[in-house]
Amino acid sequence: MERDSKFLKSAAHFLVPDVIKASEFYRDKLGFDILGYFGDPPIFVMVSRGNIEIHMSQIKSAIKKASDFQSLPCDLYIWVTEIDALHQELKKNNVEILEGPVQRVYDCIEIVVKDLNGYVLVFGG
Template structure:
């Protein structure tokens, strides 16, 4: 077995009602694009940006979707970023559904949150402790 790192990335898998509409939101509002949509008709996508990806997996028509955000506003995905304020401004200009403006948290992160097409809560933050 190699002594190198074995785990080098993780991708949240978000369940969506319509992968085409969900992907359009990620592409136009967040600048995350999938190289393709899989299935005929499409049911799966892997939007990517800056070497970070997430997966969108379409559920059967009419099946319920239960975002973590439905449980006291818990996050469905957290993204560590270089500059939360700059990214917030970009997403806001693109018309993303901003839930929370950038703010400093007690755990030394400056973060903001958005809601996607299916109600998933996505949080974007950068370290303000000076340790990073």
């Protein structure tokens, strides 16, 4: 099948109770850059690190995440280089590490963390 359009990148979209607190967690704990807030007061934010971008919208109701419905929870999988260096960075920043680094049968070393809103991120390398 011929395709004329190339997909360039994608962004995860998380629903959070406070976009400022959430974006500051990603900046201060996970090393992301805050790209910008939208709304007055802010109700939407974009953060990025490398080629990974996460968008967050502020909502008032209860939040259900993909990890709430899975036996092996994961809301976002991020492939990385230098997984051991990332592990040291996460420990230094007191990020809640649920598991890892652990060698998986599918030939990845993974670190599983939880953010301040309960989203589960898996870093694999």
